[in-house]
Amino acid sequence: MYFTAVFLFSLVGELTVKIEQALADLRNQAPLVQCITNYVAMNIAANVVLAAGASPAMVHAEAEVANFVPISGALTINIGTLSPDWVAAMQLAADTAVSAGVPWVLDPVAHFATPYRGEVVRDLITRRPTIIRGNASEIMALIGAETAGKGADSGDSVADAESAAISLAQSQGCVVAVTGEVDFVTDGDRSARVTGGSEIMPMITAMGCSLTALMGAFAAVAPPLEAAVAALAHFAEAGLTAAQRADGPGSFQVAFLDALPNVMPSDLDKPGRVQWL
Numbered sequence: 026m027y028f029t030a031v032f033l034f035s036l037v038g039e040l041t042v043k044i045e046q047a048l049a050d051l052r053n054q055a056p057l058v059q060c061i062t063n064y065v066a067m068n069i070a071a072n073v074v075l076a077a078g079a080s081p082a083m084v085h086a087e088a089e090v091a092n093f094v095p096i097s098g099a100l101t102i103n104i105g106t107l108s109p110d111w112v113a114a115m116q117l118a119a120d121t122a123v124s125a126g127v128p129w130v131l132d133p134v135a136h137f138a139t140p141y142r143g144e145v146v147r148d149l150i151t152r153r154p155t156i157i158r159g160n161a162s163e164i165m166a167l168i169g170a171e172t173a174g175k176g177a178d179s180g181d182s183v184a185d186a187e188s189a190a191i192s193l194a195q196s197q198g199c200v201v202a203v204t205g206e207v208d209f210v211t212d213g214d215r216s217a218r219v220t221g222g223s224e225i226m227p228m229i230t231a232m233g234c235s236l237t238a239l240m241g242a243f244a245a246v247a248p249p250l251e252a253a254v255a256a257l258a259h260f261a262e263a264g265l266t267a268a269q270r271a272d273g274p275g276s277f278q279v280a281f282l283d284a285l286p287n288v289m290p291s292d293l294d295k296p297g298r299v300q301w302l
């Protein structure tokens with residue numbers, strides 16, 4: 026019993042240090058992150074990655090992704106406003122990332138809404154993402170569960186998606202992050218909940234897409250589970266600060282960008298922020 030407690034305590038301590046280190050490394054290394062994201066998210070996601078301390082590049086042409094992925098620290102693929110040309114580029118980018126050992130993050134926006142989206146996401150998942158990040162409805166639908174999702178917006182609670190996240194992580198051998206009021210992240214073995222943020226966040230489009238891009242930045246400098254937790258905690262902390270300053274969704278967006286560079290490594294594991302399960 027004593028030894029189990031000591032072992033668990035040291036494991037949690039070690040993970041905590043890795044999260045703090047992840048943000049320090051992100052700021053020191055400012056990794057290049059190739060983002061294939063949607064038209065809605067492109068500007069805000071690039072600004073979020075820059076404000077956090079990394080270097081985004083929104084590069085999606087099939088003619089250049091095979092050259093760009095290997096010089097990037099990470100790749101992110103978001104299917105928000107997909108079209109056939111983009112899908113070919115996403116597939117090539119994902120395959121190039123796996124061959125080059127570059128971690129890649131998948132954001133399956135509204136994949137349950139049309140057969141085309143569903144097919145594209147099923148194909149991308151066979152190309153071995155390092156992390157899958159989605160809202161509760163998106164993650165539940167990835168294991169075939171019924172969801173109340175409406176397009177890009179979630180209609181389900183994160184708690185209802187936790188078991189889906191664990192089975193998806195186990196079946197795909199990747200990290201799965203589910204976002205909402207309290208985020209849940211798992212590698213199928215170790216899991217954590219991350220608390221913070223603001224109820225204003227789902228009132229602003231592309232916050233989740235921007236988080237996916239930031240998760241790519243962390244995955245360039247840290248192992249996948251710690252990278253996902255660090256990105257969620259960074260958002261949670263900046264969201265709390267922004268909520269104190271904002272009058273509504275418009276000013277929140279500005280306050281959120283202002284808050285991102287001021288988040289310090291030790292903020293990521295403030296008491297109550299990350300709960301390892």
Ligand SMILES: Nc1ncnc2c1ncn2[C@@H]1O[C@H](COP(=O)(O)OP(=O)(O)OP(=O)(O)O)[C@@H](O)[C@H]1O
Binds near residue numbers: 207230260
């Ligand atoms: N009710 C809430 N309270 C606190 N934080 C929230 C809440 N809802 C969402 N968030 C935070 O907002 C961020 C975006 O998550 P969300 O689940 O809204 O993504 P999403 O649905 O994929 O968004 P989008 O597709 O519009 O980009 C996450 O950091 C999440 O923790």
Ligand SMILES: Cc1ncsc1CCO
Binds near residue numbers: 177231
């Ligand atoms: C609103 C919207 N539509 C397609 S992608 C996107 C951004 C949020 O996912």
Ligand SMILES: [Mg+2]
Binds near residue numbers: 134159177234
């Ligand atoms: Mg989304």
